[in-house]
Amino acid sequence: MGEKQQFGGMLGALGTHMIDCLRWLVDDEVENVNGLLHTHVPEGAGEMRDADDGFFIHGKMKKNCTFSIQLLSGVNHGFGSSIKVFGRQGTMTLENDKLLLIGQAQAPLEELDIRSEGKLPALQSKEAAAYYPAFYPFVEKVYDYFAFHQVDRDLPLIEYGHHNQVVMDTIIESQT
Secondary structure, X not given: OOOHHHOOOHHXXXXXXXXXXXXXXXXXXXXXXXXXXXXXXXXXXXXXXXXXXXXXXXXXXXXXXXEEEEEEOOOOOOOEEEEEEEEOOEEEEEEOOOEEEEEEOOOOOEEEOOOOOOXXXXXXXXXXXXXXXXXXXXXXXXXXXXXXXXXXXXOOOHHHHHHHHHHHHHHHHOOO
């Protein structure tokens, strides 16, 4: 994870998912983007690291809202991850995949409860239980796609991954 040449780094590990989340939340495509990748802790766990352990990404979507995506993992007192979207109709923030705040223009931000009320399988680890509420509906949508030829608009397609990779490449190329 600590070597760029081995596809290490937090932008590749988490940033791509955060970009995908941004695009899904606002149902829009990135028009302009710039970013800063940095290695805060180049030595640790018995290895030398050159892959990013933090990043800051800022940009504008095609429909004119702006965004900020940040992650700091390798620093003392890191604040985790955040996605912030600003537009004429309001603001949306997602902190550490847990706290979603939304606010209409001229109104305060309010928390949107995103917890799942579904039951979890009994023999799941704590880590798996954290992702199960988001993953299981995805599996159901994939099943519906194959069994009934029903494409749900929230089901990701290969082209969405390609759009994310184009954004990632733009950020990485801006570092040289």
